Amino acid sequence: MQGEEEGKAIRRDAAKNRLHILEVASVLFSQQGVEQVSMNQIAMEAQIGSGTLYRHFRDKSELCYALINDQIPFLFEDMDDFLAEHAKEPPNQKLEGVLKRFLRFRETKRNLLFGVEEIPSKKPMAFSHQNPLFDQMHALLMAIFQEVDPSEQATGTSEFKADLLMMALRRDAYEFQREIRGRSPDEILQQLCQTFMAQPLTTDEREP
Amino acid sequence: MQGEEEGKAIRRDAAKNRLHILEVASVLFSQQGVEQVSMNQIAMEAQIGSGTLYRHFRDKSELCYALINDQIPFLFEDMDDFLAEHAKEPPNQKLEGVLKRFLRFRETKRNLLFGVEEIPSKKPMAFSHQNPLFDQMHALLMAIFQEVDPSEQATGTSEFKADLLMMALRRDAYEFQREIRGRSPDEILQQLCQTFMAQPLTTDEREP
DNA sequence: TTGACAAGCGGAGAGTTCTCCGATTAAATC
DNA sequence: GATTTAATCGGAGAACTCTCCGCTTGTCAA
Numbered sequence: 026m027q028g029e030e031e032g033k034a035i036r037r038d039a040a041k042n043r044l045h046i047l048e049v050a051s052v053l054f055s056q057q058g059v060e061q062v063s064m065n066q067i068a069m070e071a072q073i074g075s076g077t078l079y080r081h082f083r084d085k086s087e088l089c090y091a092l093i094n095d096q097i098p099f100l101f102e103d104m105d106d107f108l109a110e111h112a113k114e115p116p117n118q119k120l121e122g123v124l125k126r127f128l129r130f131r132e133t134k135r136n137l138l139f140g141v142e143e144i145p146s147k148k149p150m151a152f153s154h155q156n157p158l159f160d161q162m163h164a165l166l167m168a169i170f171q172e173v174d175p176s177e178q179a180t181g182t183s184e185f186k187a188d189l190l191m192m193a194l195r196r197d198a199y200e201f202q203r204e205i206r207g208r209s210p211d212e213i214l215q216q217l218c219q220t221f222m223a224q225p226l227t228t229d230e231r232e233p
Numbered sequence: 234m235q236g237e238e239e240g241k242a243i244r245r246d247a248a249k250n251r252l253h254i255l256e257v258a259s260v261l262f263s264q265q266g267v268e269q270v271s272m273n274q275i276a277m278e279a280q281i282g283s284g285t286l287y288r289h290f291r292d293k294s295e296l297c298y299a300l301i302n303d304q305i306p307f308l309f310e311d312m313d314d315f316l317a318e319h320a321k322e323p324p325n326q327k328l329e330g331v332l333k334r335f336l337r338f339r340e341t342k343r344n345l346l347f348g349v350e351e352i353p354s355k356k357p358m359a360f361s362h363q364n365p366l367f368d369q370m371h372a373l374l375m376a377i378f379q380e381v382d383p384s385e386q387a388t389g390t391s392e393f394k395a396d397l398l399m400m401a402l403r404r405d406a407y408e409f410q411r412e413i414r415g416r417s418p419d420e421i422l423q424q425l426c427q428t429f430m431a432q433p434l435t436t437d438e439r440e441p
Numbered sequence: 442t443t444g445a446c447a448a449g450c451g452g453a454g455a456g457t458t459c460t461c462c463g464a465t466t467a468a469a470t471c
Numbered sequence: 472g473a474t475t476t477a478a479t480c481g482g483a484g485a486a487c488t489c490t491c492c493g494c495t496t497g498t499c500a501a
Contacts, residue, residue, distance in 0.1 A: 036467055039479060063457065074481030079459060145353060147459095153405070154413055181414075185424045188410070192400045197361070202396065205362055206389075216393045244497055247449060271487060282451030287489060355489095 043081050046071050050088055059089060059140035083147050089140030090156075097158055100130050104165065116173045117222040123165055124217055127194060128210055142196040152195060162194070163187050173222065190221055251289050254279050258296055267297060267348035291355050297348030298364070305366055308338050312373065324381045325430040331373055332425055335402060336418055350404040360403060370402070371395050381430065398429055 049071040053062045064085060068075045082088040107122045131138060142152040152159055170183035177183040192198060202208045208216070257279040261270045272293060276283040290296040315330045339346060350360040360367055378391035385391040400406060410416045416424070 034468090036478060038467065042479085064459085065457070068481095075458085076460075076462095076482070077480055080479075084458080145458095154409065181416075182424065182427065184414070185410075186428060188406070188414070189397070189401055189428060192403075192406050193397055195400075198396070198400050201362065202393075206392070206396070208389075216390065219390065220394060220397060242498085244448060246497070250449085272489085273487070276451095283488085284452070284490080284492095285450055288449075292488080353488095 039081075042071075042073060042077060046073070046078060046081055046088075047091060051092055054089070054092070054136060054140070059085070059136055059144070084144065086141055086144040086146035087148070089137045089144070093134050093137050093141070093158075096130075096134070097161075100126065100158075101161055101165075116169050117218060119172075120166075120169050120222060121214065121218050123169070124194075124214055127162060128199070128214060131194070131196070131199060132210065138196055159191065163191055166190055170221075186221060190217070193217060247289075250279075250281060250285060254281070254286060254289055254296070255299060259300055262297070262300070262344060262348070267293070267344055267352070292352065294349055294352040294354035295356070297345045297352070301342050301345050301349070301366075304338075304342070305369075308334065309369055309373075324377050325426060327380075328374075328377050328430060329422065329426050331377070332402075332422055335370060336407070336422060339402070339404070339407060340418065346404055367399065371399055374398055378429075394429060398425070401425060 050067050053067060053070060064078060065075060068078045104123050104126050108119060111118055167183050167187040170186050171178060202213050258275050261275060261278060272286060273283060276286045312331050312334050316327055319326055375391050375395040378394050379386060410421045
């Protein structure tokens with residue numbers, strides 16, 4: 026489902042198993058937290074062999090990703106709607122709206138995103154290049170930066186800025202600001218906008 | 234040696250073991266790479282029980298850190314010398330010099346820093362808050378940002394910028410730029426300076 | 442020296458992740 | 472329905488991290 030081409034029809038028992046795994050994992054994860062649940066436990070609870078589990082999902086990270094996969098289109102729909110409505114606003118408004126929605130998503134899916142980003146994965150990188158959520162978000166940010174300064178295209182500065190901002194949106198960076206620095210989601214949002222766009226917004230022209 | 238208070242004298246056999254572990258690990262790591270060497274392998278090669286190994290170093294990450302620990306003072310000496318010599322230069326020069334030295338260190342200690350930053354660790358966070366290398370570097374960067382704009386102190390913006398820059402200096406972010414984006418160390422340095430200080434340096438006033 | 446005893450040692454073992462491959466079974470073909 | 476065949480299943484087992492606890496050994500005070 027993730028990256029592979031589907032050349033053949035999927036066997037019915039396999040499809041059922043896959044669904045069943047997702048259900049069981051979803052329950053266990055929300056009951057005990059992603060970290061506390063082992064792959065073994067999921068296999069046992071689902072009454073399947075561990076080999077079966079691992080054929081469906083290479084590791085826990087991939088399993089977590091599968092569980093948020095459905096919701097990702099909604100996130101970007103939300104963002105695209107916002108961008109369409111505010112097409113004529115200055116880019117810093119756009120950036121703020123987009124980041125706000127991303128951070129809201131992050132708060133909502135906190136548990137599963139932890140699994141995606143922090144559980145060691147066989148794949149090159151979990152929340153990084155080649156992850157659709159990452160790539161799509163990155164493209165969005167880069168477009169905004171290029172709108173601000175099209176001359177950046179040649180130097181790759183927009184790309185670099187987007188890379189940097191993606192780092193700041195990662196779970197560990199965000200949670201560090203929340204928990205160790207004690208900043209609220211809104212403060213983080215403002216700092217990000219300030220840092221990545223020269224002129225900060227004044228408080229009263231923000232959207233509610 | 235790391236964080237704990239030393240209330241008691243260390244037993245002689247324990248000290249000898251510790252040294253011996255470091256020697257063996259150092260050889261194995263440079264021969265086979267940090268990732269390929271297991272804690273078991275280190276214990277066997279050093280002819281000690283695994284319990285002994287784990288009492289000295291809680292995990293591989295901590296062991297790697299112990300192996301670079303000695304070199305860290307030299308890095309900061311180097312930076313402090315540079316800052317002393319260039320005390321009157323503009324802050325962007327200082328930032329560039331400091332970052333340059335840090336990235337040089339990163340390239341030199343690539344293997345061990347991989348272990349410190351990427352091997353899962355029991356401690357709160359490996360290359361992050363509470364790690365002396367991280368904290369010292371962070372303090373340095375924050376001081377530079379506050380020199381640029383002292384008014385940032387109240388808003389915590391300097392702190393935030395330093396946090397952000399530390400993220401960009403992490404292994405995965407740096408290696409991503411090097412390998413996937415194909416940027417040279419120097420390009421990365423320039424992009425960082427550009428992004429974090431409004432006015433970029435012109436090419437010919439950089440130090441060689 | 443000689444206990445006393447806390448610090449240190451070692452390795453068995455619990456709990457994981459993940460692989461491998463013979464046994465099963467869905468589904469296409471005859 | 473019977474046959475074929477290839478995808479899927481299951482779980483034993485390899486390799487690993489890390490803990491626990493009975494045994495050993497420095498160290499220090501008498």
